Amino acid sequence: xxxxxxxxxxxxxxxxxxxxxxxxxxxxxxxxxxxxxxxxxxxxxxxxxxxxxxxxxxxxxxxxxxxxxxxxxxxxxxxxxxxxxxxxxxxxxxxxxxxxxxxxxxxxxxxxxxxxxxxxxxxxxxxxxxxxxxxxxxxxxxxxxxxxxxxxxxxxxxxxxxxxxxxxxxxxxxxxxxxxxxxxxxxxxxxxxxxxxxxxxxxxxxxxxxxxxxxxxxxxxxxxxxxxxxxxxxxxxxxxxxxxxxxxxxxxxxxxxxxxxxxxxxxxxxxxxxxxxxxxxxxxxxxxxxxxxxxxxxxxxxxxxxxxxxxxxxxxxxxxxxxxxxxxxxxxxxxxxxxxxxxxxxxxxxxxxxxxxxxxxxxxxxxxxxxxxxxxxxxxxxxxxxxxxxxxxxxxxxxxxxxxxxxxxxxxxxxxxxxxxxxxxxxxxxxxxxxxxxxxxxxxxxxxxxxxxxxxxxxxxxxxxxxxxxxxxxxxxxxxxxxxxxxxxxxxxxxxxxxxxxxxxxxxxxxxxxxxxxxxxxxxxxxxxxxxxxxxxxxxxxxxxxxxxxxxxxxxxxxxxxxxxxxxxxxxxxxxxxxxxxxxxxxxxxxxxxxxxxxxxxxxxxxxxxxxxxxxxxxxxxxxxxxxxxxxxxxxxxxxxxxxxxxxxxxxxxxxxxx
DNA sequence: ATAGGGTTAG
Numbered sequence: 285x286x287x288x289x290x291x292x293x294x295x296x297x298x299x300x301x302x303x304x305x306x307x308x309x310x311x312x313x314x315x316x317x318x319x320x321x322x323x324x325x326x327x328x329x330x331x332x333x334x335x336x337x338x339x340x341x342x343x344x345x346x347x348x349x350x351x352x353x354x355x356x357x358x359x360x361x362x363x364x365x366x367x368x369x370x371x372x373x374x375x376x377x378x379x380x381x382x383x384x385x386x387x388x389x390x391x392x393x394x395x396x397x398x399x400x401x402x403x404x405x406x407x408x409x410x411x412x413x414x415x416x417x418x419x420x421x422x423x424x425x426x427x428x429x430x431x432x433x434x435x436x437x438x439x440x441x442x443x444x445x446x447x448x449x450x451x452x453x454x455x456x457x458x459x460x461x462x463x464x465x466x467x468x469x470x471x472x473x474x475x476x477x478x479x480x481x482x483x484x485x486x487x488x489x490x491x492x493x494x495x496x497x498x499x500x501x502x503x504x505x506x507x508x509x510x511x512x513x514x515x516x517x518x519x520x521x522x523x524x525x526x527x528x529x530x531x532x533x534x535x536x537x538x539x540x541x542x543x544x545x546x547x548x549x550x551x552x553x554x555x556x557x558x559x560x561x562x563x564x565x566x567x568x569x570x571x572x573x574x575x576x577x578x579x580x581x582x583x584x585x586x587x588x589x590x591x592x593x594x595x596x597x598x599x600x601x602x603x604x605x606x607x608x609x610x611x612x613x614x615x616x617x618x619x620x621x622x623x624x625x626x627x628x629x630x631x632x633x634x635x636x637x638x639x640x641x642x643x644x645x646x647x648x649x650x651x652x653x654x655x656x657x658x659x660x661x662x663x664x665x666x667x668x669x670x671x672x673x674x675x676x677x678x679x680x681x682x683x684x685x686x687x688x689x690x691x692x693x694x695x696x697x698x699x700x701x702x703x704x705x706x707x708x709x710x711x712x713x714x715x716x717x718x719x720x721x722x723x724x725x726x727x728x729x730x731x732x733x734x735x736x737x738x739x740x741x742x743x744x745x746x747x748x749x750x751x752x753x754x755x756x757x758x759x760x761x762x763x764x765x766x767x768x769x770x771x772x773x774x775x776x777x778x779x780x781x782x783x784x785x786x787x788x789x790x791x792x793x794x795x796x797x798x799x800x801x802x803x804x805x806x807x808x809x810x811x812x813x814x815x816x817x818x819x820x821x822x823x824x825x826x827x828x829x830x831x832x833x834x835x836x837x838x839x840x841x842x843x844x845x846x847x848x849x850x851x852x853x854x855x856x857x858x859x860x861x862x863x864x865x866x867x868x869x870x871x872x873x874x875x876x877x878x879x880x881x882x883x884x885x886x887x888x889x890x891x892x893x894x895x896x897x898x899x900x901x902x903x904x905x906x907x908x909x910x911x912x913x914x915x916x917x918x919x920x921x922x923x924x925x926x927x928x929x930x931x932x933x934x935x936x937x938x939x940x941x942x943x
Numbered sequence: 944a945t946a947g948g949g950t951t952a953g
Contacts, residue, residue: 607950641951
């Protein structure tokens with residue numbers, strides 16, 4: 285079924301022009317030879333009557349300066365002349381020349397030409413001058429659908445979503461019908477907005493328009509719709525649109541797979557990926573599809589499937605594509621195979637900042653803080669400048685490894701050495717770094733002294749640290765702000781309740797739980813995955829649907845009795861309910877990662893490493909149980925929680941109980 | 944003449 289393509293056959297993008305530049309040479313090739321033979325100097329041009337053609341020629345030669353010198357001497361420039369001048373301004377990335385061309389165009393009375401208006405709008409859009417684009421649009425009275433589409437596209441690219449909808453309303457009022465291009469631009473405007481108002485409702489309205497006007501078979505419009513719903517996190521809307529598409533292509537499939545991968549549904553992402561391979565002949569996965577699939581493998585710790593995809597990548601010659609290789613490296617690292625990730629990195633013949641960042645965070649999640657810092661420095665000495673994610677990665681690595689001093693120095697170097705101002709995310713990393721290391725007061729002080737208004741991520745980092753070190757007073761302070769900033773985030777309530785429970789403040793636990801119920805919020809259920817023989821099995825906390833978990837649960841009960849004889853003490857204080865001890869122990873045994881571990885013990889060979897991933901942070905009890913099991917069952921167990929890796933072997937965890 | 948999906952993070 286797999287077709288072999290050598291690497292040399294893969295298409296490379298043209299190097300000299302920006303990707304958006306329309307470098308069609310259609311007209312160029314039609315030029316008579318005598319013009320091509322002309323030298324583009326002003327002295328030769330004087331004898332030529334047809335200056336129009338000469339200006340056009342100069343534009344195609346990339347000699348915009350000379351062309352602009354000639355322009356005032358040409359009494360009747362044609363549409364084509366101006367089109368080429370405009371394209372040339374884009375190619376030279378010169379707004380000032382663009383404005384000159386625009387002025388001449390107005391003087392020559394061509395400003396009502398809708399074709400040229402379209403070109404001008406897209407020129408200003410490319411040159412990042414949305415105000416000029418808008419001026420052209422406002423002055424154009426003959427607005428063809430091209431003109432409308434151009435302004436929609438320009439506004440969307442500039443992030444002015446709201447303006448798009450004002451104009452779109454006008455267009456509808458004028459009775460101008462949308463075409464398939466209009467829908468894609470206007471849909472994208474829903475997610476391209478600088479304002480915080482949710483434009484999901486707008487997206488749904490346009491969805492209705494599309495169906496009402498018979499565009500449900502337009503692959504582009506429907507694919508955009510899938511993507512827009514995905515970006516709003518509306519996975520079920522996205523998948524129902526996808527499901528009803530009469531025809532799909534590789535982009536539609538990729539959009540849907542990416543939707544699952546990006547919205548914490550990696551299981552479905554891989555399922556769809558498999559379906560894509562099995563059911564479609566003409567839309568086989570390409571590099572973009574592979575990247576999303578790799579992301580899903582990483583999220584699930586599905587190493588076997590990840591290796592399979594690595595094979596596809598090699599066979600299809602996609603191994604020279606940087607983003608693919610970075611995704612591959614990340615997949616291996618996230619599956620606990622740091623060495624394989626390193627190997628991918630070293631085999632890359634070119635590396636960009638993303639490749640370096642991937643390696644930095646790979647060391648980070650494995651707890652190798654010093655190594656991550658070293659790679660960060662190597663990156664700089666190789667002439668690659670760190671970006672904001674490089675700092676998040678390296679600060680995160682310091683945090684996992686408890687490298688407080690080093691982390692603080694790196695944070696300070698952002699401004700002093702790299703002239704980058706820390707964003708909310710960077711402050712959150714710093715707070716996490718200090719808080720995790722039990723320097724909670726200093727963490728709180730960082731928040732006080734921030735030069736931007738502290739947002740939920742920063743307060744959330746503080747709250748997380750309060751959970752680890754059981755600091756009720758500071759937690760309450762963080763929650764006061766968090767409940768204002770993000771009242772719908774159930775996780776904050778749960779953390780606070782956890783802290784109260786640990787402090788045995790049962791009345792407060794009850795109060796927080798009532799708050800959760802009153803606001804109709806639900807805590808995210810704990811969920812763990814394990815891959816056995818290339819199939820991924822998922823376990824939910826208190827899982828009634830999975831027949832496998834009954835067997836796993838029985839094994840756990842047996843193990844826990846044995847472990848108790850050998851010194852295991854159930855960490856019942858973390859149970860949020862005020863129950864009898866025995867009941868609490870039962871609750872603890874129902875945790876999804878324990879079920880997954882037990883399932884792994886039953887269904888894999890003794891020599892196999894058990895690999896598990898979990899959607900939440902690993903709880904203390906599961907951590908100590910897994911340590912016990914690794915010793916008594918003599919098994920290597922790797923668990924990846926939301927934050928990092930835990931390699932359990934012989935009763936010890938690689939995190940050194942610091943996580 | 945204009946269009947759709949992707950990489951690194953806590």
